[in-house]
Amino acid sequence: MTQVTAYDILLNIAVPRPNGSQACEETARAIADFMGSLSGRVQVQEFFLRPYMQAVTGAFFLTIGIACLVLLVKRRYWIALLLSLIIPAVYIAEFEFDVPVVSWIGGRTGVNVIADFLPPGGEAAADRYITFSAHYDSKTDLFDHEQRKPIYSFAPVAMACLIAASAVGVAFCRPRRRWTLSTRRAAPTASRVILLALAGVGVAGLFMLALAFGGGLLVPAHLQSPGARDDGAAVAVLMSLAEKLASSQPHQPQLERTAVRLVFFGGEEVNMQGSAAYAAAGAVAMGGFAEGPVINCELVGGAAPFCYWESSGTFLSKYCVSEQALRLYQEALSTLGLSPAVNAGSIFDDSGRLLAAGLQAIGVGHGDPGKPDSYHNAGDSVDRVVPQRLDETEQVFLQMISIVEREETRSG
Numbered sequence: 001m002t003q004v005t006a007y008d009i010l011l012n013i014a015v016p017r018p019n020g021s022q023a024c025e026e027t028a029r030a031i032a033d034f035m036g037s038l039s040g041r042v043q044v045q046e047f048f049l050r051p052y053m054q055a056v057t058g059a060f061f062l063t064i065g066i067a068c069l070v071l072l073v074k075r076r077y078w079i080a081l082l083l084s085l086i087i088p089a090v091y092i093a094e095f096e097f098d099v100p101v102v103s104w105i106g107g108r109t110g111v112n113v114i115a116d117f118l119p120p121g122g123e124a125a126a127d128r129y130i131t132f133s134a135h136y137d138s139k140t141d142l143f144d145h146e147q148r149k150p151i152y153s154f155a156p157v158a159m160a161c162l163i164a165a166s167a168v169g170v171a172f173c174r175p176r177r178r179w180t181l182s183t184r185r186a187a188p189t190a191s192r193v194i195l196l197a198l199a200g201v202g203v204a205g206l207f208m209l210a211l212a213f214g215g216g217l218l219v220p221a222h223l224q225s226p227g228a229r230d231d232g233a234a235v236a237v238l239m240s241l242a243e244k245l246a247s248s249q250p251h252q253p254q255l256e257r258t259a260v261r262l263v264f265f266g267g268e269e270v271n272m273q274g275s276a277a278y279a280a281a282g283a284v285a286m287g288g289f290a291e292g293p294v295i296n297c298e299l300v301g302g303a304a305p306f307c308y309w310e311s312s313g314t315f316l317s318k319y320c321v322s323e324q325a326l327r328l329y330q331e332a333l334s335t336l337g338l339s340p341a342v343n344a345g346s347i348f349d350d351s352g353r354l355l356a357a358g359l360q361a362i363g364v365g366h367g368d369p370g371k372p373d374s375y376h377n378a379g380d381s382v383d384r385v386v387p388q389r390l391d392e393t394e395q396v397f398l399q400m401i402s403i404v405e406r407e408e409t410r411s412g
């Protein structure tokens with residue numbers, strides 16, 4: 001059998017595969033079939049996927065924001081205040097606690113593909129574990145990530161503006177009354193001007209947020225992101241790694257006691273729903289893999305150096321990288337004579353969900369913290385992938401597995 005390289009595999013994966021699309025479901029099926037041909041233990045974990053989460057919530061926030069503005073114009077301050085409070089409440093429920101208040105619209109079944117490679121002695125012989133993961137879905141955004149930053153930073157301000165506007169109305173303005181002595185309208189007071197200006201700013205901010213969240217649906221097919229480095233390259237590396245693990249050729253790792261798991265997450269681009277489902281299954285379902293390191297791969301394959309992210313999550317809940325997993329990663333790089341991985345700062349990816357569940361996770365990839373690349377656009381094509389970096393990444397992962405196999409004491 002001729003060995004296909006990770007880059008060859010990537011060429012087949014790198015088409016737009018947004019959540020909810022046929023391409024995304026076909027990719028998952030192809031990965032499951034490929035893994036089934038290599039491993040005797042493949043699980044397809046199903047979960048309730050909300051493929052349009054950001055688009056639906058963005059449209060909801062904008063609708064509520066506009067309703068709030070209309071109520072303020074009509075001097076219905078108390079109802080406006082109630083509505084303005086719903087926006088951050090739903091935001092936190094959806095994005096922090098993963099509760100589908102409105103994003104269930106368009107929901108369907110999503111899958112994670114989990115393939116285990118056990119030592120020759122099988123389950124009983126394994127006493128050390130390592131997991132590698134990557135997400136197979138892709139995403140296209142209307143704005144690039146530099147353009148999105150101010151919109152996202154301004155979103156809480158926009159929400160606060162609507163609350164403040166309603167509060168000003170409740171505290172300082174005369175509410176609408178059914179009876180009036182005069183049919184002539186009173187001149188607008190200073191507080192009315194302030195509250196309407198605040199509400200206008202709030203709605204404008206929510207309009208931009210809705211575009212940033214759901215605008216990708218407006219992008220024509222030929223301009224959609226093929227998701228080559230986010231995260232097709234990592235998927236390709238793990239598929240190629242699976243071939244090495246399944247192969248009995250002498251130059252492949254000889255594993256007597258190490259079980260290796262490869263996890264392909266769905267729903268990453270819609271608030272990490274796949275990894276949340278994987279983490280929610282719990283330590284019992286994960287067995288020994290709950291104890292071992294989890295290497296989550298993002299943005300692999302660029303010309304930039306090997307990197308890791310020191311934390312993953314939102315500003316409300318950030319999780320620090322596992323020191324144990326980081327040591328393993330750096331040791332593998334130095335054993336191969338490669339430069340140590342650079343710290344690329346913070347990210348919001350699957351490793352956050354895994355860390356939140358208490359797993360020894362790390363996010364790894366290629367990145368230069370000084371000049372980040374842009375993703376979620378047509379530019380994320382195979383042209384930006386350096387084939388040798390994929391092979392090198394695979395070697396680093398094989399090295400990590402060898403280190404785990406050789407470790408004297410059980411890690412934990």
Ligand SMILES: [Zn+2]
Nearest residue numbers: 230231268298
């Ligand atoms: Zn990604």
